[in-house]
Amino acid sequence: MRPLIQWLQRYGWEILPHPAHSPDLAPSDFHLFGPLKRHLIGMAFETEDDLISELRNWFDNLDVDFFRVGINSLLSRWQKCIDLHEDYVEK
Secondary structure, X not given: OOHHHHHHHXXXXXXXOOOOOOHHHOHHHHHXXXXXXXXXXXXXXXXXXXXXXXXXXXXXXXXXXHHHHHHHHHHHXXXXXXXXXXXXXXX
């Protein structure tokens, strides 16, 4: 048994089945990258530091609700994935 699974079981966490590479269940894929892409459209950066600065600024100005919505939508997306027998869930 893998160490992470042992650790989770030791603390009584329920291990939920899900597809190993399911982008519809990764908050970064379904909640973060779309808004970030829309923010960056049309921008050009002369240096990597300029890009990093813009990314930090964008993240710093996100409202806490942005993250709350992303996390809270995981449950319904997970249920859709289970209902579709682990098939891809777009919306």
